[in-house]
Amino acid sequence: MPPQHxxxxxxxxxxxxxxxxxxxxxxxxxxxxxDPLPLEKxxxxxxxxxxxxxxxLPPFIKQAYIDMVAGLPFTGRDLFTRAYIAGNRP
Numbered sequence: 695m696p697p698q699h700x701x702x703x704x705x706x707x708x709x710x711x712x713x714x715x716x717x718x719x720x721x722x723x724x725x726x727x728x729d730p731l732p733l734e735k736x737x738x739x740x741x742x743x744x745x746x747x748x749x750x751l752p753p754f755i756k757q758a759y760i761d762m763v764a765g766l767p768f769t770g771r772d773l774f775t776r777a778y779i780a781g782n783r784p
Contacts, residue, residue, distance in 0.1 A: 737779075744778035745771075 695701070695717045701710050710719050730738060748756070748771050759770030 740779055741775065744775045747778070748774050 695710060695712075704710070706722060708719050708721055710717070712718065751759075751774075756770060759773050761770075763770055763773050
């Protein structure tokens with residue numbers, strides 16, 4: 695293995711590890727940037743709008759969403775966003 699200062703200088707670029715006692719190094723995966731496809735962009739915009747809209751809800755409406763998900767593994771924000779994306783808009 696290279697010295698620790700070399701390993702530290704490659705943090706989040708190269709991963710140094712041992713595999714069956716053999717020192718190994720591998721690059722962290724990266725994907726080239728690309729423009730989103732039209733449907734991806736539409737979904738991103740809808741998700742962003744829903745996220746911002748939840749912040750503008752009055753507290754009693756937010757509490758209603760929180761009450762609806764009591765005992766479930768997601769949040770009131772999740773339910774609101776899911777309903778908006780699914781087309782259940784006010």
